Amino acid sequence: MFKTMNVLKAAGALLGAFLFFLVANTASNALFTIGDTAHGEAEGEHAEVAMMTATPGGLLDADGGEEAAAEEEVVVALDGGDAAKGEKVFGKCKACHKVDGSNGTGPHLDGVVDRAVAGVEGFGYSDAMAAHGGTWTLEALDAWLAKPKDYIPGNKMSFAGLPKAEDRADLIAYLRSLGG
Incomplete structure (x- = not known):
């Protein structure tokens, strides 16, 4: 018991x-x-965000130069990417994209920087992507990689995006290193 x-x-x-x-x-x-x-790691995270949003030179024009400064901020942040780290981030893209000039499920990504959107001959883009126009500038790639479905609604890409700005900058640096 x-x-x-x-x-x-x-x-x-x-x-x-x-x-x-x-x-x-x-x-x-x-x-x-x-x-x-x-x-300083916790403070460093805040410093990194502040650095990425700080305006070059720290001053804005009084005549509406805020938009130009904002564009320059993005370029400064994206130019700071690490291509070696970006190659590792590209591992998330390999399932659909190649960098050898041949297409997979998605179009090849070698030479994508400054290439026309939907500009790979012979690839079957969605109607939304084909109608978008423009070129893959650093800023456009950054916005696309953050949330593809929000950047071009109706596209066929199922990838949710890269929420970390550092990962996007590194991936863009890697894609830039591939040239065209």
């Missing part, structure tokens, strides 16, 4: 173990958060 004392001991042991893991989890989270701040 069960003794009441044994049941209470077992329940106490389970609750004690749960409490121990809860305290250990909270302590480790606090420790790593303090460590990140002490090494």
Whole structure:
């Protein structure tokens, strides 16, 4: 037969173990958060965002030069990508895109920078993509890679996008290195 004392001991042991893991989890989270701040990593993330949105030279024209400065900001941020890291990010694209001049499920991406949108001969683009027009500038590629379905609604690409600006800049640097 069960003794009441044994049941209470077992329940106490389970609750004690749960409490121990809860305290250990909270302590480790606090420790790593303090460590990140002490090494400037948490502040560095904010500094990176501020750097990417800062205007070159820090001043805007009084006559509406804000739009020109905004375009220049994007170019400055996109020019800072790392092609080696971008090659790793391209691993997410390899399932559909090639960089050897041949098409896969998607069009080949070698020479995509400054190429006409829907500009690969012989590839069956969606009507939305074919009707879009324009060229794949650094800014256009950045917006496309962030959310393809939002940038050109109705396109056939099923990829959700790259939410991190750093990943997009690195991928664009890699694509630029491929030339045309």
